[in-house]
Amino acid sequence: MADDCCRWLANEMAEPNVLRNNAAADKSGQSASALTREQDLIARVQRGQNELFYELVRPYERRVYAAALAILRNESDAEDVAQEAMLKALANIRQFRAEARFSTWLIQITVNEALMRRRRERTVVMEGIDDRRDEETDYTPRDFADWREIPSEALERKEIRQKLAEALASLDRKYREVFVLRDVEQLNIQETAEALGISVASVKTRLLRARLMLRDLLAAGWGQGWFSRLPFEKGSKPW
């Protein structure tokens, strides 16, 4: 079953054309030399040098953990699943094809593992019932203050990271998962839909709502002083 899953992922990942993958690699900030080094590591692990596997996955360990956490909402479970996903990727590394993006393959294995665990443990019950009506109605933004870009240095501050994480955690499961896979994990719309087993249209609708809701949550956070002491403190709101 697990092998079937990974074979499916490998086949799916082999489909997209190389141009899109290169573009994705550029978008994720992966330089050409880093990509070459990754391909070299993959080939060596596929030839049996398993001791190099941690070096191969290390750049993605945060994203793997974040994907598991978005689905399970429990740090301990997320770490377990991240480890299981890594082991499964190692066991199935020969099924990975070079044309695919390794990080995406790894994330999709993780999402699959996390979804399986959630189904097994029925944690979905704790988060209430998904209401399809949300998706069918338009979301109206609440805050229209002038915008300025929040400098990325803001993320150096732990309390800001914590507030942003809390805002994300407050979203309903269906919005949080889509947002994390697309905007945190950098999967594309199609990959996000396949990983979660939902339609592309649902991904787009949920992504729109997730982004707008987070924008409103952060705008409200501005009013509560989340971003005080930042360079634009005396200016207008960043939203």
Place this chain on the structure above:
Amino acid sequence: MVNERVNCEQVWRDISNYIEGDVDTALRTAMDEHFGTCPRCKSVLQGTRNVIRLYSDERMIELPAGFDRRLERLLAQRARPRASRWLTWEAWLVPVAAMALIAGGMWLMNSRTAVQQVKSEHANAGQNIPPDLAVVVAPGTKVFHVPGCSFIHDKDNLRKLTAKEALKEGFTPCPRCLKKYLETTAVVYALPGTQVSSDADEDEAARSDTSHRDEVRGRD
């Protein structure tokens, strides 16, 4: 080409697709124009981009303490080639100990069997009995005899076997017909100051041996 106009609600509906680059040219142009004139929608656009930029930053992901160390250790354990498991001397401790236990157990079992072979407290295992010597045992007894021995009780149900087999099964030699092999008996009962006539015994043993061989030959 006349650009179609869009209102705020339409912009909000498609703003995510706009950021994705997933709108057709006409809609993109119309939305661009709208953003140029509508500060509210521009605020929504820029705020949404802010959200995406902040959350896509890896610093947003905080790993639990020790996560990478635990993962590295787990992968190192799994990555270790199976053959190398036997390259350290510690790895051999368990199998060597197991083999030693088995060997010791077998030795003990053999020792116990040897002790238990002698079934009678008066029995003597005898010495130098030819292993191939044909002997008989009667059911329910503890003694083996040379065929034809007059001290066999149940002569109708005799079982033939060799002396070696009889000894192995725990039978002891008959003190009469196999007397010549029970030399130690004479030593045990020799009192201090007395002399055991070994010559006489040897003569008798020789005679007995000859007669036994004749008896065996006769039965064969």
